Amino acid sequence: MSEKIVIIGGVAAGPKAACRVKRLMQDAQVTIIDQDTLISYGGCGIPYYVSGDVSDESELRATSFHMVRNEDFFRNAKGIEVLCATRAVAIDRQNRQVRVQAVDGGQERDIPYDKLMLATGSQPFVLPIPGVDLDGVFTISNLHRAIEIKRRIARGMVSKAVVIGGGAIGLEMAEALTDLWEVETTVVEFMDQLLPRIVDFPMAAMLARHMRDKGVTIHLGEGAAEILGEDGKVTGVRTGKRILECDLVIMAAGVRPRSELARAAGLSVSPQGAIVVNERMQTSDPAIYAAGDCVELRHLISGKKIYAPLGSLANKEGRVVGDNMAGIPSTFKGALGSFIMKAFDVCIGATGLSLDVALAEGYDADVALTAPSDRAHFFPTEAIVCYQMVFDRRTRKVLGLQGFGPMGDGISARIDAAAAYLAMGATIDDFANLEMAYAPPFSAAIDSINAAAYVADNLCDGRLRKTSIQSFLDWMDDFSRQPDWVALDIRHPAEATPFVAKYGANCWHALPYNEVRSRYQELSADKTMIILCDAGTRSFEIQSFLDSVGLTNTLVLSGGFNVIRRIGVDWYPEGS
């Protein structure tokens, strides 16, 4: 008798598991149940559909060979039955059957299973504030809502939008609205930076600056308190500080696992509501698997349980479910939360732990912030990129890497290589010798990821003493915060002189990099010298030298002016 496989959820993990298990056991009866009429779509593509990069929603549901993945496709090409517009009401584990009902009502019926998979996904978190039900308030929850957003914009019904939430989806939507449609868009983020917990301050600050330059208004440290409306339609968003007029609100405040069915069936569910699975993606009932946005995963660095609702993980987990249902003991060991995002002309990516998270997790964590060339500096397409490598001082393990640079695949290359290494427990020393493929059009002989590890190595061994961008900006904001600091600007005199002119020699001392060895006697050890250059590399050299002549009261500004410029400040001297 052929095995009965039932899968609840037809977006990412579900169809992947269904197709895999069917290929492995062609005689199995595989059934997918989904409450929606549209299934197996690329949800991560929604911002690009709204922006117009993807012209029709059916492209998000099409295969690479241009067939739309609907019920007919699954039946004819895959031999899989799909019950759309059908809700799974309950799981009867004892009798191994799922009670279902058509979404438009009608009789309930039971579908028997030998093995069941829960791929119930996530639902957007809706803030508990007044006005969320007003017409014009959207979550990015499914393709229907996306179609409606695009319809409204295309018809000229949207001139101002507010995005609540400065995470990836919110920012991608902000770009989509601004870039193609020229909707006046404001992002409101409750935390004091964009992409909180995913990247650290300097990265988030560079991103915010770029998005502002592109016309997106961003309010940080500001929560939405109420959505305002008239005649049932949204008219604005009130924050603690202001009222933002708008005719569209995108609520992008994160997602929560959909686990009601699992909980009601008595399966283990985490306090945060995610279904608990083992490495073979089995729930607490071995006949029931779960994968995708509804499950809890193990973080490959911290070892702790995390919730990482990412489409790429869902697909991998789905394949592992398919394998195990067919008797192949594949495992999914966990996740790093690798992330990447396009924002206008830049991209930002991260893998592993951010510094904030690593410190909160109790690591003896520190960070190497660098701003080198992304390829041979003599190659015409060279550009500056910024990397932030998070590491643990005690074990020398690398905990994470963040990157910010021009739009392209260069950041991916470093983030992905780091992810592979992190999954294997690599140390700073491994990263120092990571063999990135080199030719001048692609990388530098010492790749930016190696260079970041070099900085981490010097920090870890106490050879490099630094201050952070944040501390430096604070000082520039108010010199009295660090009254014993003085800038030591080792850049070319053409760059340094305007700063000396503006801030005075007491505050800003200039001594060119290649003259320090012959003129260091001009320097005084009375104050803490903050050594400044473009990337931080020359500053470290100078710190080493000054140490050797007894001028040890120095700190290097990590990342240097390359990062400062990208964050944007208002204290540059005129004309510099």
Add this chain to the structure above:
Amino acid sequence: MSEKIVIIGGVAAGPKAACRVKRLMQDAQVTIIDQDTLISYGGCGIPYYVSGDVSDESELRATSFHMVRNEDFFRNAKGIEVLCATRAVAIDRQNRQVRVQAVDGGQERDIPYDKLMLATGSQPFVLPIPGVDLDGVFTISNLHRAIEIKRRIARGMVSKAVVIGGGAIGLEMAEALTDLWEVETTVVEFMDQLLPRIVDFPMAAMLARHMRDKGVTIHLGEGAAEILGEDGKVTGVRTGKRILECDLVIMAAGVRPRSELARAAGLSVSPQGAIVVNERMQTSDPAIYAAGDCVELRHLISGKKIYAPLGSLANKEGRVVGDNMAGIPSTFKGALGSFIMKAFDVCIGATGLSLDVALAEGYDADVALTAPSDRAHFFPTEAIVCYQMVFDRRTRKVLGLQGFGPMGDGISARIDAAAAYLAMGATIDDFANLEMAYAPPFSAAIDSINAAAYVADNLCDGRLRKTSIQSFLDWMDDFSRQPDWVALDIRHPAEATPFVAKYGANCWHALPYNEVRSRYQELSADKTMIILCDAGTRSFEIQSFLDSVGLTNTLVLSGGFNVIRRIGVDWYPEGS
């Protein structure tokens, strides 16, 4: 008393070690000796200098902050003494001194050392054929020769060129000559493919096709037998098959380690002439280090000793030398030979072992050839990329990865991630779940590297039975080679029908992918069906299904028409 550090060789590993050790021990006396007047240059940038992408040779010698790395720079900025135009004549290990002589003659003198480093690099291999001394025959050996090549081209002295050698440098030079200068360029490669041992046939064939499309003439399996000349000037190259007229010859037939000094000093040198070092880059004399193109390394996959003269490795090794000279026990564990190259509008990269090399090394090696989308297939910048994952059937270890695709950093991302994983001994199963950062502008939810691992997994477990591109091309060349084969074309009828019309139903059977489940009774088990689609993915699905209905006599064409099209064939039906 300050330590005396002497470094012989001032291009890559030498200066890197010098700067590092000086930073770590500011009181050390560090001296670099080089026979050339130009030092510390990016030799890998020479093709881009010749092409004009880099306008002036000094850019190859400049720092990212635009200082030229000459003797003054090293003295003033780094505190390092450089003796240019000075040849190291001999090493007196007993008395720890190096005998040197100015290149223009003059007195020999001894320079004492406490620690010595050999960074003597490599020299181009000059074929033992007549005519190599003719005016107009160049190796890419140093910046002076590059300057002279560019001078001749810029003055219109070169209209036709022959490049001897189809390795990376030869091909980069061929592009440089053709692309900007429109020199009629012919590449002659002795082996039957470009980039032999670095990539396997399908990859090399796609590269050759692209370069030919861009105007480079390529003769494979053809060695240069003689360089012809008149009045001392080159006029042509005679191969076994033809005479190629030219006024410039680039000899790019590989390089050999420069180890005469080491050998004369009694240090261990490999049979191939590379200096033997341990993981701390020490030679057989613990006071003498060596790094860069003159040393032998351990291959991180095979464990065997290899010669990998790559600028990126030289720099990393140099830093390890600097560390160890200063008492930090850093190690350099070996290399994978990661490689990447731009060729006009495409790039090609590889890391680890090629299939050819893996088989020669005795692995139970096989290969997964794939041709997926490089990012979400609905994203506008999507393109097809081709990957070849080499693996060992017995251990399921991945041995190498090769990639071919549009110029950009997308291939780097996969090759570099693979390199990190390979260095850690990753298996097919690790690659299947490698967490590549995902968003539609950057990758597919199932990244191409995961997809390659999926194919490898199916191959390794015997679920996927395939034939190779080479075997298929042979069959198309002469059907009698495999008289029991028949093509089963599952592509869209619009694609398949012209093939059926041209080759006849006995030879070419068409049955669309999504109709196989309902029409498989039309198929016969008499012949071996070669299942054909664009990428190979659908073909595997169909093979699985046909197995389940007893039609087991099938093979999947790995890589499918996506690879075939990129290799280019003359047997396409007209108008298809």
